[in-house]
Amino acid sequence: MELFPEYEFKPQNFNKFPLDWSKxxxxxxxxxxxxxxxxxxxxxxxxxxNPEINYxxxxxxxxxxxxxxxxxxxxxxxNAKLILVDGKFGLKEFFNDESVEKVIMNFPIPWYKNSHSxxxxxxxxxxEILSVVLKKNGYFELLSDQEWYVVEAKxxxxxxxxxxxxxxxxxxxxxxxxxxxxxxxxxxRNIYRLKxxxxxxxxxxxxxxxxxxxxxxxxxxxIKKIDTINEKVFKDENKIFIVKGVxxxxxxxxxxxxKIISSDKDFVQHYFLVLYEKGSEWILKLDSESNPYRTPAVxxxxxxxxEVLS
Ligand SMILES: C[S@@+](CC[C@H](N)C(=O)[O-])C[C@H]1O[C@@H](n2cnc3c(N)ncnc32)[C@H](O)[C@@H]1O
Numbered sequence: 001m002e003l004f005p006e007y008e009f010k011p012q013n014f015n016k017f018p019l020d021w022s023k024x025x026x027x028x029x030x031x032x033x034x035x036x037x038x039x040x041x042x043x044x045x046x047x048x049x050n051p052e053i054n055y056x057x058x059x060x061x062x063x064x065x066x067x068x069x070x071x072x073x074x075x076x077x078x079n080a081k082l083i084l085v086d087g088k089f090g091l092k093e094f095f096n097d098e099s100v101e102k103v104i105m106n107f108p109i110p111w112y113k114n115s116h117s118x119x120x121x122x123x124x125x126x127x128e129i130l131s132v133v134l135k136k137n138g139y140f141e142l143l144s145d146q147e148w149y150v151v152e153a154k155x156x157x158x159x160x161x162x163x164x165x166x167x168x169x170x171x172x173x174x175x176x177x178x179x180x181x182x183x184x185x186x187x188x189r190n191i192y193r194l195k196x197x198x199x200x201x202x203x204x205x206x207x208x209x210x211x212x213x214x215x216x217x218x219x220x221x222x223i224k225k226i227d228t229i230n231e232k233v234f235k236d237e238n239k240i241f242i243v244k245g246v247x248x249x250x251x252x253x254x255x256x257x258x259k260i261i262s263s264d265k266d267f268v269q270h271y272f273l274v275l276y277e278k279g280s281e282w283i284l285k286l287d288s289e290s291n292p293y294r295t296p297a298v299x300x301x302x303x304x305x306x307e308v309l310s
């Protein structure tokens with residue numbers, strides 16, 4: 001899907017986390033992050049009006065990712081990187097402590113239903129992450145048409161104790177309106193803005209900090225056991241993985257692809273492992289076509305499956 005490689009950035013290709021953004025951008029400009037950039041209208045405007053910053057945007061939608069890249073290209077933007085990943089994961093794993101000047105969230109999905117409330121982005125753990133990666137005096141800005149959502153975010157920020165909280169503004173004057181902002185204003189809705197400023201840091205445990213090797217296991221196995229692993233669920237304290245298919249390579253004897261869905265707390269990834277015979281041993285490793293983040297659940301899936309097949 002890589003349209004314009006200068007914009008779509010793939011941290012999975014790096015083996016040291018958090019990332020060295022001054023190397024990636026080739027300068028030491030301040031980092032500003034947007035979570036949920038949508039089709040990139042705001043990103044494009046923001047980068048153009050602030051050429052002295054480095055913009056990093058997170059998005060989950062592939063369609064939006066494609067549209068945003070085109071928008072940046074059409075506007076000849078030079079200071080932006082877009083990443084297809086959950087914004088909370090990205091904020092936590094890709095940035096060093098005290099390294100981000102500003103985080104922006106324009107019109108996140110509110111997840112109205114109580115049963116979906118765990119999906120809301122501005123829960124307490126988000127403010128813990130924010131307090132670590134934001135520079136001292138750095139800002140977080142949230143815009144939404146849902147007053148209750150902004151109030152909930154404000155309360156969670158207050159409870160964390162790491163921020164100076166400004167009063168929620170109703171229909172703030174803005175020089176640029178995002179796509180959703182225009183839509184909600186057209187529907188006659190009010191817009192609410194929350195601004196908070198970091199005053200102190202909390203503590204977080206990162207999932208993928210440090211240097212990484214490719215997860216990889218080698219040994220003797222009983223290949224008949226391969227028929228027993230499909231649909232099996234493996235669960236540990238903070239991680240879980242499920243085998244979602246075992247496929248024999250019809251062109252090569254003694255080679256299998258194993259589809260895995262893993263989760264580290266709420267961070268879910270889909271990928272393939274490849275199992276093949278080499279000499280008197282079998283090797284199990286990440287398939288070269290899939291590129292998950294090497295989280296504890298991913299590493300464990302390799303180790304645990306090898307153990308089960310032995
Ligand atoms: C309502 S749209 C707003 C888009 C844009 N910011 C605007 O104001 O026009 C919310 C966007 O957030 C993205 N999104 C939802 N959850 C996300 C997450 N956890 N990480 C990154 N992006 C996310 C969605 O794919 C969607 O594009």
